Amino acid sequence: MAGLLAVLTVLLGACSGTDDTAQTAPPPPEPAQLAAFYSQKLQWGPCTDYASSSSDASSFQDPSLDCTRVRVPLNYDQPQGATAEVALLRRKATGDKIGSLFMDPGGPGVSGTSFGASQAKSLGDGPLGKRFDLIGFDPRGVGASRPAIDCLDDEQNDEERTKTFSDPSPGGVAAAEADSKLFADRCAQKTGGDKLEYMGTRDVARDMDVMRAAVGDEKLTYAGFSYGTELGTAYAEAFPQRVRALVLDGAIDPTQSPIDSSVKQSAGFQLAFDNFAKDCTSKPNCPLGTDPAQATARFQAIMRPLLDKPVPIGDGRTLGFDDALTGVTQALYLSDYWPILQRGISEVATGSGRVLGLLADSYYERDEQGRYTNSLEAFQAITCVNQPPVTDPAQVKELADRTDQAAPFRSTGRGAVAAKDACAFWPVPPTQTPHTPNAPGLPPTLVVSVTGDPATPYQAGVDLAQQLGGSLLKVEGNQHTASLRGDPCIDPKVISYLIDLKEPDEGAQCSLPPA
Structure with missing residues (x-):
């Protein structure tokens, strides 16, 4: 999405930067008309029936994983009407739990439950797996979510x-x-034209807040990759005081027009x-x-x-x-x-x-x-x-x-x-x-951007970090996204932020090994 309001960038530090009072102030109350969704009790169980691909059918058999679906309004303006179900996959924390780490791999359209299973395998025995329930989710319309x-x-x-x-x-x-x-x-014929309107980022961001509440977290901890950064930015705009930590890797600049x-x-x-x-x-x-x-x-x-x-x-x-x-x-x-x-x-x-x-x-x-x-x-x-x-x-x-x-x-x-x-x-x-993001009271965020990223060019990450008033971790390399893949320079900085809320030093950067 492209930049129509770039002239306002200078003002963003004032309207969407950090606010020390927001770090300790309790989040605002959840909307009363959505109480049935926010207070729902989740029924976790085996993941085998949630597989949407042959590879998922194998990886979802891991007994350390469990799955559920969260019920959300199809149209948030009519919460008494039709509903949708968002699929979640979880690996429980094995140590002193902080909360849940929600993750989305991007696309849009890529399965977050599939991504969650792979991340659980690679991160589960490390510090993030000890301190967080690792949760991948299929945004509405995607993968094992319903309707598809x-x-x-x-x-x-x-x-x-x-x-x-x-x-x-x-x-x-x-x-x-x-x-x-x-x-x-x-x-329109196969999905239903009455459903397609409600499949976008606007509604997924609201689903994420229902998911946060349904798993019992007061604030959201989230790592989004590629299009997942658009979801994270949208959540930050809609619920800035309910953010604990956001890692946005492979940024999409919300100010860009479709052409740009x-x-x-x-x-x-x-x-x-x-x-x-x-x-x-x-x-x-x-x-x-x-x-x-x-x-x-x-x-x-x-x-x-x-x-x-x-x-x-x-x-x-x-x-x-x-x-x-x-x-x-x-x-x-x-x-x-x-x-x-x-x-x-x-x-x-x-x-x-x-x-x-x-x-x-x-x-x-x-x-x-x-x-x-x-x-x-x-x-x-x-x-x-x-x-x-x-x-x-x-x-x-x-x-x-x-x-x-x-x-x-x-x-x-x-x-x-x-x-x-x-x-x-x-x-x-x-x-x-x-549009230019506006998220007053948003706590510090972390944007990771790779200089040779083909799909989400480096400058978009620079711009998004400035727009959100957050930190930027520059990565020299040639690939799409870079964090939580085991890199000895990148991952410690991201993990320290997610666990301890410690931002990287200003000007921090890492380099990926050559191909």
Whole structure:
């Protein structure tokens, strides 16, 4: 979301910085009309029935994990009406408990219960596992939460991935827009247009406060990654005096417009591609040659033939241009994947799409049986209610041109296709707009930002830390998000903040090891 009110940034320290009285003052009372939700008693039990993927089916069998669902109003303005259920997964604290640490991995649309299971495994025996119940949750509409966002069946998901709209002519634009409208219509039909309006960040932030109360915490301790930072920021705005600690890693800047956000993310992925290319061209057998300056052109020469002639993946499917770029994008999230990406590009050059197809499957959360989670459908649905649609033809063209120019490695070479996306045809209006956060009384927060983050560029973290009046931990490296992964510089600072509320020193920074 993009910056419409940047001129107010100077004022943010006054309106959303720290307030010593807020550290000790009790939080405001919970709304009486929502008492039935805030006071509900949770029934925790085995997690096996909460699995939304084949990998979850295995990890959720861990006996140290338990799960439940929290009942929330579908529409907070009508709490006596329809309800939704938010799925929670927990690993109980093993020591002197402070409270609960809620975690969200982002997306939007990624399963937080799945993330919670993996975090419980990696953090459970450490200081955070001793002092906190570790809780991952599926935001409303996602994963094991009910009702779930649903737009396409598995066959339709496979079919969508074979499509590439690369014709910039009026006919090509019309075809692309017809496909976008069909997707929006299917979401409305399968999920229910009366539900889609309530799937955005505005409502998830309110769910988080119900979850906080339902587990018995007076204040919220939270770690959000990528889109999870948007949830954390929204919670801070809605309930600043109920925040204990917020870690926001891989920041989304709430002031950015949809156009600016998309262009900056495209530029971030081009930077990540350039960093990958520098590494690849320094090694033997790099399909991009030996000159980093020519790497984008070499990559285009390998990938653009897929526009007209897809290559076999090896399981009866084929890899086209868009799917190949999805696989490449997946590998650019983390520099550890660079060797796999080098192999995938080399395979395409020799007529095989196996590796990039598997990477794209990972991005789309498609398992070996051809089953998809609802993560990408939820991503689109949540995005469309989280930001105003781009419908003006001049702005649609501006967006297409600027993103094409910002990430030439993704360009088809045929010209940008100025087509409206699915959000332009969404059946319900957005529930929020770009804005500068306002969270008076918010205690100190911690933003972590990686200099070479492709999906959430570094500057967004700098800006968000300033907007919230919090601390910034700068991380030199090439990956998307960085904390609570075992790094000996980053994690002690984050853990000290979460447990003892000790902020890193001003100007603190860490460096990730090279790929």
